[in-house]
Amino acid sequence: MDAAATLNAAPVLDAATARKKLARWYDRSHRDLPWRRTRDPYAIWISEIMLQQTRVAAVIPYYERFLARFPDAAALASAPEDEVLTLWSGLGYYSRARNLQKAAREIVALGAFPRDYDSIRALPGIGDYTAAAVSSIAFGLPHAVIDGNVKRVAARLMNSDAVAAREVAEELLDHRNPSRSNQALMELGATVCLPRDPQCPSCPIAPHCKAFRRNSQNEVPSKRAKPATIRLERTLVLIRDRRRILLAPGLRVRGFWDLPEPFPGARLGQRVGTFRHSILNRRYLFVVFEAKAARIPPSFRFVYEKGLHEIPLSTAAKKAIQCSNKQKVVS
Numbered sequence: 449m450d451a452a453a454t455l456n457a458a459p460v461l462d463a464a465t466a467r468k469k470l471a472r473w474y475d476r477s478h479r480d481l482p483w484r485r486t487r488d489p490y491a492i493w494i495s496e497i498m499l500q501q502t503r504v505a506a507v508i509p510y511y512e513r514f515l516a517r518f519p520d521a522a523a524l525a526s527a528p529e530d531e532v533l534t535l536w537s538g539l540g541y542y543s544r545a546r547n548l549q550k551a552a553r554e555i556v557a558l559g560a561f562p563r564d565y566d567s568i569r570a571l572p573g574i575g576d577y578t579a580a581a582v583s584s585i586a587f588g589l590p591h592a593v594i595d596g597n598v599k600r601v602a603a604r605l606m607n608s609d610a611v612a613a614r615e616v617a618e619e620l621l622d623h624r625n626p627s628r629s630n631q632a633l634m635e636l637g638a639t640v641c642l643p644r645d646p647q648c649p650s651c652p653i654a655p656h657c658k659a660f661r662r663n664s665q666n667e668v669p670s671k672r673a674k675p676a677t678i679r680l681e682r683t684l685v686l687i688r689d690r691r692r693i694l695l696a697p698g699l700r701v702r703g704f705w706d707l708p709e710p711f712p713g714a715r716l717g718q719r720v721g722t723f724r725h726s727i728l729n730r731r732y733l734f735v736v737f738e739a740k741a742a743r744i745p746p747s748f749r750f751v752y753e754k755g756l757h758e759i760p761l762s763t764a765a766k767k768a769i770q771c772s773n774k775q776k777v778v779s
């Protein structure tokens with residue numbers, strides 16, 4: 449039995465009723481988020497890229513700063529890459545920021561933000577999910593979004609890991625209002641059908657949910673094994689020259705500046721602290737030493753401490769400088 453037939457075979461609600469229930473619930477309960485107050489495809493696209501792998505609460509201040517500085521594709525296209533990375537600093541997954549700028553340049557060359565799914569999908573850094581989200585939310589086109597939240601809701605509705613999330617999402621897509629319909633399903637996954645302990649008593653489509661009826665909502669979808677944690681230890685050297693700090697091109701994140709690791713000619717002095725920092729599954733323990741250097745490698749540069757916020761500076765470097773300024777362990 450395919451997903452549509454299975455949905456419609458549910459004894460209490462059919463898919464059409466589930467769509468209506470979801471729409472009413474969304475109108476009543478959705479969070480008021482800055483990117484939901486606009487139909488501007490550029491702003492919606494920026495928010496969707498930022499929200500990949502990143503929590504809503506963390507994205508909001510980044511989104512507001514980014515839009516204030518780059519209000520349209522032309523402003524983003526013409527900005528120095530350093531400035532784009534600086535405004536992205538802390539969000540991680542920096543290829544997203546580089547692709548945003550590449551895509552902004554293509555949009556400028558096109559003369560306007562593309563208005564159909566295939567043209568949006570063809571921009572750098574845009575996959576099926578983002579193309580469906582932007583084309584449905586900004587232009588009202590009937591493309592179902594499939595993100596992690598939607599996959600989880602679909603698996604639970606059908607009580608199966610093997611369910612085709614696309615079939616379920618397309619069946620639940622309201623063609624009269626794809627923007628609201630897509631956002632409702634994602635919002636349900638983000639706020640009610642949570643990965644752990646879904647809030648089924650508050651769920652508008654609970655009567656339609658096979659996992660809920662079988663009390664298996666905490667077992668579906670089955671958990672995937674996480675990649676093994678890799679523990680690493682690194683030494684950073686803090687070399688000051690009056691009010692300037694020596695920085696090196698980042699080893700961990702391309703395009704960012706970092707504190708150097710020990711290099712020929714560096715003489716380590718007092719240990720000023722340690723801190724922990726994680727990048728994906730790598731857990732770093734950083735040990736920071738003050739140091740002096742007789743020779744500075746040509747790719748390094750001194751930057752005034754008060755100007756550090758104007759360049760793309762790695763989070764590890766920020767923590768190391770904070771650690772040194774406080775002269776104590778931070779984590």
Ligand code: SF4
Pocket residue numbers: 601604605640641642646647648651652653654655657658659660665
């Ligand atoms: Fe998710 Fe529970 Fe709603 Fe089913 S009833 S969709 S498990 S929140």
